[in-house]
Amino acid sequence: MSLRYALLALLTAQPMTGYDLAKAFHVSVGHVWHAPDSQIYPELKRMVADGLLRDESVPWGASSTKTQYTVTDEGVDAFRAWMDEPIEYARERDPAHLRSAYFEWADPDVARRHLHEHIAHYELRRAQWQSQLNAIRTRSHPILARRLETDTRHDPDAVVEFKVFTYEGFLDRAEGEIAWARHGLDLLDRLHPRD
Amino acid sequence: MSLRYALLALLTAQPMTGYDLAKAFHVSVGHVWHAPDSQIYPELKRMVADGLLRDESVPWGASSTKTQYTVTDEGVDAFRAWMDEPIEYARERDPAHLRSAYFEWADPDVARRHLHEHIAHYELRRAQWQSQLNAIRTRSHPILARRLETDTRHDPDAVVEFKVFTYEGFLDRAEGEIAWARHGLDLLDRLHPRD
DNA sequence: TATACCATGTAATAAGTTACATGATTTG
DNA sequence: CAAATCATGTAACTTATTACATGGTATA
The missing domain is CATH 1.10.287 (Helix Hairpins)
Structure with missing residues (x-):
């Protein structure tokens, strides 16, 4: 569940396409909360479905497009609300x-x-x-x-x-x-x- | 996958019934590698199926039994072999x-x-x-x-x-x-x- | 025009979590 | 005889991992 807030945190810096976000993720918040691309892409879709993100098709090359994600107001609210929630510590597993x-x-x-x-x-x-x-x-x-x-x-x-x-x-x-x-x-x- | 070695480690001290083992787990190796009972019992069964443990029915009360688990030679070998394997570090997720x-x-x-x-x-x-x-x-x-x-x-x-x-x-x-x-x-x- | 890298995943599996279920036995 | 605790799970779900798939675009 934290993954979505890690993604939200990243997208509060600026809107990004899935690919850019995945790359940025690995060199920033991914150092704190790791996730592979195969977990990031589906989660972005779910976040759009849940209203936390808005997706837009932006042109890529002559005849192709890519998807850009922007945090919605609801997304900002969700991020703030998450900040108030108690931290769930994982059980020891070392x-x-x-x-x-x-x-x-x-x-x-x-x-x-x-x-x-x-x-x-x-x-x-x-x-x-x-x-x-x-x-x-x-x-x-x-x-x-x-x-x-x-x-x-x-x-x-x-x-x-x-x-x-x-x-x-x-x-x-x-x-x-x-x-x-x-x-x-x-x-x-x-x-x-x-x- | 580490769970089975945590269980094996515990059972090298002495054979135990599932219940005793689960209790002992929580006050010993469970501090290093946590697992709930609902993960322990099925794993014990799988370990028997894989030949790492032997299970025996021991009487419990007048008309009932419980299952006691003992590490087999194969189990000891598996534990030693695990000791030689490289440690798999979990990705940061904090x-x-x-x-x-x-x-x-x-x-x-x-x-x-x-x-x-x-x-x-x-x-x-x-x-x-x-x-x-x-x-x-x-x-x-x-x-x-x-x-x-x-x-x-x-x-x-x-x-x-x-x-x-x-x-x-x-x-x-x-x-x-x-x-x-x-x-x-x-x-x-x-x-x-x-x- | 080949190669790198951009772009977006899916499928299968494994592992872990949460909640619940059920009956037996021992003990006060 | 009621309560604690012994004994053993199952079911449903969520999260994470691994491996693979596929096609497009920019660039040397």
């Missing part, structure tokens, strides 16, 4: 920690490999989030820049600060996961010293 | 951070409420994980205690240490989330000072 809890069943080198991959995974995420954060801080992030131009109802500093705050949270999380995995590597060295 | 990224659309007090609830949520989780951790450290956790009795192939210290390591990771995470939300509250006070 593949890395499930594995680590039973590392006694793994070869120590396999356990090490998992932890190294954990570090690599979060180093990659960290780099992605960091580059988002930089682009947000300098206001050079294209979607944010567009949003700052078109959005007259909100304090631009607040718009930026909330996104900075969000991505800083992810960065801290990545740091935490990396530190945790390093601890695990130390533990493995203690339990199974290498020569 | 309802709290999705919300916070667009807090400019929320009333400042609503945003504050969300952050306070975030703190409350992770304080609760922290307490749960902390009590798990204490029970593990003192080896008084009933399932762990049983595991330490029955499991002769693994170093008991390692069995304990890996679980400690896992839950310490969760505790750090909870601390991080709480600190993040407090930052958010500071930010809100900066942007929207209260009298």
Whole structure:
């Protein structure tokens, strides 16, 4: 259900075609709420059916068209209403920690490999989030820049600060996961010293 | 797919009936990989069909029976094999951070409420994980205690240490989330000072 | 004119959620 | 003997994943 609000959030910056939106999604809000194209397109259609978006055919090339989506007033209301609703936390479901809890069943080198991959995974995420954060801080992030131009109802500093705050949270999380995995590597060295 | 390995992990401590297993699940591995009873019972059946578990009818009361599940050799092999497989990280999908990224659309007090609830949520989780951790450290956790009795192939210290390591990771995470939300509250006070 | 990429999906499957159902047994 | 809890689910639904499909347009 959050997907539709992620899409709505993105479209409040500017109307977009499905394709542009999908691309923009993957380099912005998709870092917070992932979804594949195959989930995005049908959801857009549903949102039109529910009155949250308006769709228009715009010409593409000589004889073809593409669909552009614009948030309706009802869509804006729905987005605001969503903001008031309590956050639904997903239950814990963590593949890395499930594995680590039973590392006694793994070869120590396999356990090490998992932890190294954990570090690599979060180093990659960290780099992605960091580059988002930089682009947000300098206001050079294209979607944010567009949003700052078109959005007259909100304090631009607040718009930026909330996104900075969000991505800083992810960065801290990545740091935490990396530190945790390093601890695990130390533990493995203690339990199974290498020569 | 991880659910079956969470169940397998639990059943390596001792054979259990479906009901006992479901109860034990919720106070142990369910803290790492949540699943409702309605997902557990059918999965157990499937695991029997796949040869990972053996089921036996044991008497219950005068004229009734219940089903007890035991890990087969094939089940142990499957569990070990799973340990070698790469961890599949779920894509980011974070309802709290999705919300916070667009807090400019929320009333400042609503945003504050969300952050306070975030703190409350992770304080609760922290307490749960902390009590798990204490029970593990003192080896008084009933399932762990049983595991330490029955499991002769693994170093008991390692069995304990890996679980400690896992839950310490969760505790750090909870601390991080709480600190993040407090930052958010500071930010809100900066942007929207209260009298 | 081939290749990249624009544009929009569908189909099949898997996984997870919510709500409900039902009867048996133990215990106070 | 009523209440708690033991025991085991099913049904309906929603969400998400994976893989594939198809044709058009711009560009080198």
